[in-house]
Amino acid sequence: MLKPRYPITTPRLTLRPFTTDDLDALHAYESRTDVARYLYWEPRDRDAVRTFLDKKTGRTALQAEGDAIDLAIIRRDTGTLIGNCLLIWTSATHRQGEIGYVLHPDHHGHGYATEAAREMLRLGFDGLHLHRLTGRLDARNTASARVLEKLGMRREAHLIDNEHVKGEWTSELIYAMLDHEWTP
Numbered sequence: 786m787l788k789p790r791y792p793i794t795t796p797r798l799t800l801r802p803f804t805t806d807d808l809d810a811l812h813a814y815e816s817r818t819d820v821a822r823y824l825y826w827e828p829r830d831r832d833a834v835r836t837f838l839d840k841k842t843g844r845t846a847l848q849a850e851g852d853a854i855d856l857a858i859i860r861r862d863t864g865t866l867i868g869n870c871l872l873i874w875t876s877a878t879h880r881q882g883e884i885g886y887v888l889h890p891d892h893h894g895h896g897y898a899t900e901a902a903r904e905m906l907r908l909g910f911d912g913l914h915l916h917r918l919t920g921r922l923d924a925r926n927t928a929s930a931r932v933l934e935k936l937g938m939r940r941e942a943h944l945i946d947n948e949h950v951k952g953e954w955t956s957e958l959i960y961a962m963l964d965h966e967w968t969p
Contacts, residue, residue: 856870
């Protein structure tokens with residue numbers, strides 16, 4: 786079980802649970818076509834964002850397999866919500882999890898995704914004592930692949946046309962890291 790102490794701070798970011806006050810900031814990026822392009826969902830209207838925000842506000846601890854922590858990424862210098870990061874406990878038996886992140890495109894290219902995702906690795910390895918963490922992504926999302934590579938994760942698989950998403954066959958990359966490879 787893992788219930789982190791919030792907020793979590795990094796040199797440039799604050800990671801904290803979502804609140805209902807985050808609706809406008811979350812809608813600002815989840816409604817964008819360029820954000821949803823490589824994700825399973827289409828751009829979300831305000832009502833859909835509100836529905837998913839209600840779920841996000843309760844995702845603050847890992848108590849059982851299948852649970853997720855989904856945190857708002859806040860720039861410390863401006864107080865602006867710029868995205869979210871995720872840790873999912875995928876297997877208790879095999880001590881495995883998955884990380885993820887979504888950033889508003891206005892904040893791409895500054896290392897914020899890497900900084901936030903590093904904290905998700907820390908929570909998974911040091912907090913929950915997982916053995917293996919993965920990151921899965923659409924193979925066309927080269928920017929996200931670079932984030933995982935910067936974290937030291939290795940590309941383990943390239944699954945060709947393995948999923949039918951939004952009316953087309955897509956390929957998936959899977960990156961992974963083991964606990965003994967983790968260096969904070």
